[in-house]
Amino acid sequence: MNEIKIQIRTRFAPSPTGKQHIGGFRTALYSYLYAKKQNGVFILRIEDTDQARSVKGSVESIYDGLKWLGIHPDEGPREGGEYGPYSQSERLDMYKKFVQELLDGKHAYYCFCAPERLTELKQAQSAAAKPPKYDQKCLKLTPDEIKEKLKAGEKYVVRQKMPSEPTLTTFDELRGKTLWQTKDLDDHVLLKSDGFPTYHLANVVDDHLMKITHVFRGEEWLPSFPKHVALHGAFGWKMPKFIHLPLILSKEGGKLSKRKGAVPLVDMQHQGFLPEAVVNFMAFLGWNPKTEQEIFSMDQLIEKFSIKGLNKAGAIYDTEKLLWYNAHYIHHAPAEKLLQQAKEFLPGGFSDDLYKKIITIEKSRLTALSELSEITDYLFTKKLKIDTKILPWKENTPDATAQALKFSADALAKIGEKDWEKQENIEKTLKTAIQTSNQKNGPILWPLRVALTGKTQSPSPFEVAWALGKEETQNRIVAAIKACS
RNA sequence: GGUCCCAUCGUCUAACGGUUAGGACAUCAGGUUUUCAACCUGGUAAUCCGGGUUCGAUUCCCGGUGGGAUCACCA
Secondary structure (H helix, E strand, O other): OOOOOOOOEEEEOOOOOOOOEHHHHHHHHHHHHHHHHOOOEEEEOEOOOOOOOOOOOHHHHHHHHHHHHOOOOOEEOOOEOOOOOOEHHHOHHHHHHHHHHHHHOOOEEEEOOOHHHHHHHHHHHHHOOOOOOOOOHHHHOOHHHHHHHHHOOOOOEEEEOOOOOOEEEEEEOOOEEEEEEHHHOOOOEEEOOOOOEOHHHHHHHHHHHOOOOEEEEEHHHHHHHHHHHHHHHHHOOOOOEEEEEOOEEOOOOOEOOHHHOOOEHHHHHHHOOOHHHHHHHHHOOOEOOOOOOOOOOHHHHHHHOOHHHEOOOOEEOOHHHHHHHHHHHHHHOOHHHHHHHHHOOOOOOOOHHHHHHHHHHHHHHOOOHHHHHHHOHHHHOOOOOOOOOOOOOOOOOHHHHHHHHHHHHHHHHOOOHHHHOOHHHHHHHHHHHHHHOOOOHHHHHHHHHHHHHOOOOOOOHHHHHHHHOHHHHHHHHHHHHHHHO
16 A cells, blocks of 8 residues: 555667567567556667677667567657667766766776787686686776876776675576675676677666666576676665566577577568467467467457566477467458558559458468468469369269369359359359259369369369459350360 | 576476366367368377475475576677
């Protein structure tokens, strides 16, 4: 009752080093779901403190990906907000101020060691089978020596000095407490010689300044977690809650990466995946609602998401399951909704009405919209090739086959152009004609399908006839009858 | 190698310390259909190993094994 309700603020903090795959976006998804579930705020922050690794267009692709998935930042580089700027390269002055504070409080120190010395040190350590670690040479520098070096313009970095207490405890919302020996912790760099902060500094400072309450990030950050805790401690700041998410693993084992076949999320759209399917699939990679429901919309995910449902073990990225989700969403979507994305996989220059019909009759056969291009060519061709070997039903003669086709043509001729627009009319007319003339479906419908599609596997002839239109349907039947003689 | 994390069907996962260990994907079989899909029904398939604690461990503790992450002036 007397507890003040604090607004939940989560963030997604990618670095612009290229196109992100599903791993990064899953972190964004969870952060977003958690914030939205509690009417909180979801922030996008760009961690561009490494100019060398930054790739042009990355921020755009992050925005494109989020938009496609339906994740909308409340604050960010484009949205603005009262805690901006939201790109770290624009916050350099803030970090300098906090570095000075650490220096003054002896939680950090200048280091003038040349890269060559550090390399040598590392080599010597690994040769001695010891973990690589800075030897704190510059920690022994006197204030005068430091002053002198600075005055001489020597290049320097600022390193974090680990706490003097022998142990340090971290707390993760998923994994609980972990005890660390401070002697095992390296005095890593906080401020690089180019004046840019490293991740460790910028991340901690920004999470504090932006009033982040919950940090969702990958498990790969666990080893540096104690350093971040120590930094918060050095500043005397209250820690946000941390949730280190299980990794997404590739099928071959190991962390999912571009190298191991991870597809950039923004490319998945052009491979025929539906965003709803990707969201649903992603959500279940490391989380579950503890019910048997498998299909969730974004709104349902927001409603059901909780940290308790998160899993600790890494999850293998299974394309089969993604494809199943995708197929499910394709089968259940109206053609209208699929139209725009599906057009990419169909030949241009035809009417939306035709495209929609084609989507309608083919969608149950798709696991990805991209498959449309391989299976629909028969619908667009002007002169369909008929293989007379597959045209007859079972052992029927060419003559009987021609008769059967003629029967279909006559029955279909009775359907007016307007009635043709309703698929059921075509089916009903043909089936009734077959019944009243005391015939069986197979001998009539099989050759009809082949006449209309040139294939042995296809949607039903009624559907194809509907999509083709009356004139084209009749033309194809006539052509097939000719092929019989 | 040091440190840390993790461990249920092939895969994603469920199971107040007491269940015939459940669901989904994949797979297999059958049904439906003019074909292929879709759809429906059913089957095969898992608690890493060894110790404890307990009347009773998938579940709690310890050890082992296995997998993973991380050890940059990258994030």
